[in-house]
Amino acid sequence: MGKPTGFMEFGREPAHVRPPLERVKDWAETHPGYEEKTLREQGARCMDCGTPYCHTGALVNGLAMGCPIHNLIPEWNDLVYRGQWREALIRLQKTNNFPEFTGRVCPAPCEGSCTLGINQPAVTIKTIENEIIERGFLEGWVVPEPPLARTGMKVAVVGSGPAGLSAAAQLNKAGHEVTVYERDDRIGGLLVYGIPNMKLDKSVVERRVKLLEAEGIHFVTGTAVGRDVEAEQLIKDFDAVVLATGSTIPRDLNVEGRELTGVHYAMDFLVANTKALLGQSATHLSAAGKNVIVIGGGDTGTDCVGTAIRQGAKSVVQLEILPKPPDTRAGDNPWPQWPKVYKLDYGQEEAAALWGADPRRYLLNTKRLIGEAGAVTTIETVEIEWIHTPGGRPEMRECPGTEKSLPADLVLIAMGFVGPEPALPTAFGCKLDHRGNIVHDDDFMTTTPGVFSAGDCSRGQSLVVWAINEGRLAARAVDRYLMFGESVLPDY
Amino acid sequence: MSYGSISREAHEALAIAMNRLGAKSNTGEGGEDPARFETLPNGDSLKSAIKQVASGRFGVTSEYLVSAREIQIKMAQGAKPGEGGQLPGHKVYPWIAKVRHSTPGVGLISPPPHHDIYSIEDLAELIHDLKNANPDARISVKLVSEVGVGTIAAGVAKAHADVILISGHDGGTGASPLSSIKHAGLPWELGIAETNQVLLMNDLRSRVVVEVDGQMKTGRDVVIGALLGAEEFGFSTAPLVTLGCVMMRACHLNTCPVGIATQDPELRKRFNGDPQSVVNFMTYVAQEAREYMAQLGFRTFEEMVGHSERLEMRRAVDHWKAHNLDFSRILFQPQLPKTTLRTCQIGQEHKLEMSLDSTTLIPLCEPALARGERVEAELPIRNVNRVVGTTLGSAVTRRYGGAGLPEDTISLRFRGTAGQSFGAFIPKGVTLTLEGDANDYLGKGLSGGKIVLFPPRESTFVAEDNVITGNVAFYGATSGEAYIRGIAGERFCVRNSGVNAVVEGVGDHGCEYMTGGRVVVIGKTGRNFAAGMSGGVAYVLDESGEGGAAGGGFERVCNKEMVQLFPLSDPEEVAEIRRLLERHVEYTASPRAKALLDEWHTTVSRFIRVVPNDYRRVMEAQARMREKGLSQDEAEMAAFDENVLDARRVAGN
């Protein structure tokens, strides 16, 4: 806060995005850049709080409050205000291995708990983060930084999502020789096959993977551990193993008609689309000309909406089981908690631009799927209400007589993920908890000595930024494990 | 936390909450708008029960004191002991200036010491003065927790304080200098333990209430405080947090984003605190304290006070710094006779009923008090008669409010030698004339009244060559008039913010830290005149022609750090000075003033105007704004805005 009164002089200038009707015509990212002057003003809005809630990174009621990787937000905001981009980049890279990912896809819990957000729109932290790293790439400041010395220790990382990648990056920094195994044909986990291209351009992931490669990390794609390489082999060949296989089993929809064709998991749809895009061919699973129903009101659902629109869907409806959130914070959701308020995300905004309304329908449950000749044609929904009993969990109750039918040619199930595939952890002898997640202790070690876990496979479905956080912390734990209790890596 | 360091909204919310709870909020240094003394239609009150009296004496008027349930003498601030306070000019908004009786946009300095306290006897005098100014209020003395505070507290108890507050080092807002936040003062636990032990061993504990503050946050803090010997507790940061404070540490920048530590009108609109949150918080604190009491087996709070043997040091703390700690002296229980009382049960003997005011003046002035009739009388006075007129004055204010009575409604003439603090805090409508001489602290805190002093008619010495009153006259005076035929001691009119005074010579440090009013000196001045002066105007007769100030004239003795010297030329001002001198002659028959008036033309050219730089700039700006057609209020705001941006501003930056 080079400028103590910045927050009084400048308003929030939200991320610049291309207009919906223009951007649905292609698969490119939705946000062009900012002008330097605007960015510096936005940086000046930061108040350099005595107690900066933006980087607390705590979990409150299961939701992130503040940046989980404790980015040095006030510091780089100030540096951006002063135009010292390179220093800002140095500060940013201290805590975040992949700012170009979080700067694009992070839901920004930092902004939810920004002090300015108490009574004004929060500081545009996420946009500034992205601009710093993109500036760094543009200026050629982001270069491979291989470690100066090697320890002679070898570590295997299984899974190349953000957790695996950040663990690999940190371990490599500490001088260990890291090999990353990925069963898919590309490195990146959900960053490539999950999050759609318009949110995170796949060339951005590739750019980072190239850097990591240049720093000395080995990447092995198309190799599923447990199938192509045995678990014992890894334990034998490496001094430590980090499991970062993500939470990949989707939650299913158990209703009549589930077996009909045209009913798919969201991930199958999204992955097929991205693969087609990267292979420049058409997808085998297209929404073109279809009435699309997306079941699930979360981010995955939104990605399905945006993808279906770009493929040329006839209509898109998104079903949400919860009530519509309030426009401003409810009394039981005060700052600095994650704001549970109504937001129009990119996919919904596009649907609204095309068809005049937010595609989400709230408080709707799926009763059954009806088909003709084995293919789905209709979805029957029913309204529900939530019964709150003091002390107890809210209970769902159907409202009789509210059944309705909607045309449905493609039904996408985006109801979240229940946990990691158990085969691999079992092969390593790791214990799973009652939810099926891999159990690890405070030092990220599973019940098998020398085998660690990080990311969604042990914390359950979460966010890219949490995955990075866990990857970093696990790397430090591994480093200490290998280096007699000492680590050169930071504890954040 | 004064109004000035925090916004009106926050200050009032705290007051409402404390009044709802039956607790007491504190004005902090810096006065209180009399409009807040009225109860609101919904039964809430914005009045602060505790009125603070700090070294700056800002806004300490008779009305202010009379409206108090407790008057607190701030000897030092926990977070910055030994340091004065300051309110930078950009925070002295017009509404702040109003309650502080100062000039908007001009920085305010609270001097480090109270100029009327140089010894424990002086403190006893101030306690007595304030008790006279409001006999119904408790007088409390705020000390900072430090080594030896117990001894000081014993002295304060002997000086008849009703309450002793031990303030821990971690209180105060983020506006305190960082060096002080980090390094000054001690934790309250140490101070309170020592204080309680010393008071008990001297059998003084039964006479005073002991209060503690400094980052109290929980019922546990309260219980520990009680076990170490406190019976009352002060909270500051925690209630502010319940009102929305986010520990921003921008308190000194005026950019508090939640409208608490700011005066900026836009930011103040963002204040969103609810007094009920404070009420809830304090209720929880009390509840928690009760739960601890129940666990300890105490039925009443009093039972618990001072039972430090019920505290135990936690031995399992595994930190290298904790290894060598020994709490036995903190938890020490002195051996006492069974009769020693452990809480305040006796109270102090202030002996107010023996004062001249109680025995004579108030009965005498009953017609004026009851019906506003004129009362005139002549009485003898002796130097054992201290604070004469003050309780009478408080009775006037109680009935007639801040406006007082018409001029000279009560006119008392005394003959003899007055004791200390003659005429302290007297309000408008009271005129005290003294033929004789006066001790120190003449007209302290003068609050609209008039004081006239001249030597006995039969005396043979030359009045203007002899000292007629002691040091620190009119300290912290806010309004009124004074005519003194003779020389005053040191620190004449220190921290004056509104009195018009005529005097025939002053000692060293005249007009120090003055922020308002007019002082006319028609004789010699001592060294260091006008040091730290940021408002008001002094008119000094240059005696260089007569070899004054060892020939170098007034310029040599004047401290020009914050003031500039000008000739007297403005016709309005000339007329004003003339009028003051004429009154001086009328009241005191001063031959010197008469001679000056006789040669008025040369007299005018001999006067030097001493004007503080910032004050002059703001006044000129206001005048300019008024010429543009702005009302006085608008002109003040416009001049304030202009001045805030002015880099030349020197005072209290």
Ligand SMILES: Cc1cc2nc3c(=O)[nH]c(=O)nc-3n(C[C@H](O)[C@H](O)[C@H](O)COP(=O)(O)OP(=O)(O)OC[C@H]3O[C@@H](n4cnc5c(N)ncnc54)[C@H](O)[C@@H]3O)c2cc1C
């Ligand atoms: C559609 C979608 C959109 C999302 N959008 C966002 C968003 O906008 N913002 C956000 O913050 N979060 C988002 N998330 C969540 C986020 O992507 C995940 O929380 C994050 O990627 C988890 O990282 P990870 O490294 O733990 O696991 P993953 O990213 O899931 O990576 C696990 C990797 O392990 C590989 N693997 C699994 N088993 C094996 C094996 N046996 N051998 C070799 N490799 C194996 C998998 O192929 C995969 O590549 C989204 C999730 C989805 C599904």
Ligand code: SF4
């Ligand atoms: S990583 Fe996410 S939470 Fe952290 S600063 Fe960036 S946008 Fe905010």
Ligand code: SF4
């Ligand atoms: S909470 Fe917001 S305003 Fe405060 S330091 Fe963080 S980004 Fe800046």
